[in-house]
Amino acid sequence: MSRVLRAGAIMAAGTLVSRVTGFLRTAVLAAAIGTAALGDAYNVAYTIPLILFDLLIGGVLSSVIVPMIVRAQRNDPDGGRAYEQRLMTLAILALTAVAVLAVALAPQIVDLYTDDWTGPKREAAVTLARFILPQIAFFGIGALAGAILNTRDRFAAPMWAPVLNNLVMIAVGLLYLVVSDAGSAVEEVTRSDLALLGLGTTAGIVVQCLALVISLHRVGFRFRPRFDLRNAGLGEMGRTATWTFAYVGISQASFWVTTKLATGAGDMAPGAGNAAYSYAWQLFQLPYGIIAVSVITAMLPRMSRSVADGQYDMVREEFSSGVRLVSSVIVPSGLLLMVLGPALTVIIFGHGNMTTQDAIYIGNVLQVFGLALVPFSVFQLLLRVFYSFGDTRTPALIALANAAVSAGLSLLAYLTLPAEYIVMGLAFSFTVTYIAGGTITWMLASRRVGGLDGRRVAASLTRMYVAAIPTAALALAVLWAVETFAGLTLLSSLIILVAGGGLGGLLYLAISHRMRIPEIRSIVGLVAGRLGRG
Known part of the structure; x- marks a missing residue:
């Protein structure tokens, strides 16, 4: 627990700042371009490089490349340095070629993810995509640099680098608000406006990539192009990654269905489409990104080493500690999102070209996503059990089942709900999918390592929910009282968050301490110790 906690704390601090500045970035962009046609066009163009990155390298990094780098560092005479250089050479060549091809095919790619868009809306999406798609190469190079840093137990830079990207994007959004006369009107937006948004988005990723490359250089990595790629283990990587590509492809097919349906809903009910879904999803990712991603990043190299040494009991303990630590934060976070979602989104989005009702709608979608926070986070942790064994086949088959459930729901x-409720229905489909998928994945992973300490995890989760329910009740009481007398405005939302969220969080800490929940006590002890030394 202590090892995971220390590593997680380092990463969580950076991720917290990253997510907070990400909040600001999202708020500024939403104020600048809204959630109607231009907002939908931007979010589709912004999402495409993320999808292509996941298809090409994102999933392979955690499931295949990290375990292979760890093995090379342990077994190669040079500590894996030549192997890392070959991987970096391959990434630069392959991803640059993909970025060029994607820019050329931007119209076709946009059409794939939209629902019969025509006129200014499609033109804006295509133009933005051409400006944004080159970032695929920088995404990949930066991600590989971050993976190499993680295998050397250097976790800070990968968590802090996105802050630079967010700061660039905040500046871009503010500049757009100042210089553009179009606002959120897609019919009036100029090519210069789109260039500012698109090239500014790419510039943020370039800065993030450079920060990671510089950090990698500082820990002793020296890049030298190596074209003896046959020695990069491409055959083994290809065999192992086949199922990873299948997993990512299936997941992205499911995401494609969701995007198509969300864009279709936005055409029928402006403001209740893909942009609203995307913004709610980004906020949903905040607690998961701060704690779960940090713990997952620290867990995987250690679990891979334990598997290599045949120490399955250490894999079990690492997983159990990780789940309990993550749950101590995401259990109350999920309940608070379900209660305070609209108050949060009014503060973040209720400005500029966004109306209060648009912001409240995003909050309603966020409330539904709050149900998914615990099952989604646990599911992601479970996948790392398979990846530590080099097993990418099982996650791919699980993804196929998830995709079928998600697409069907x-x-x-889409077919049964009124247009303004479709996006909420999509979020609920996501929740049901990960509850079912997490249950199946737990059973399969438990068989792999001879148990996952299930009784201990279940007991801990039960105690955390018992401690968190009064927190949600307090937040709900504050929400009801303030909304009854003042409605949901910027000021009242701020009061609700401070009183409901702040006091609720303190109540959770107090009850957890009283119940002697060890994960919370460990976190509080670590923070107190660091403050004392400061």
């Missing part, structure tokens, strides 16, 4: 929501 999403289509049902």
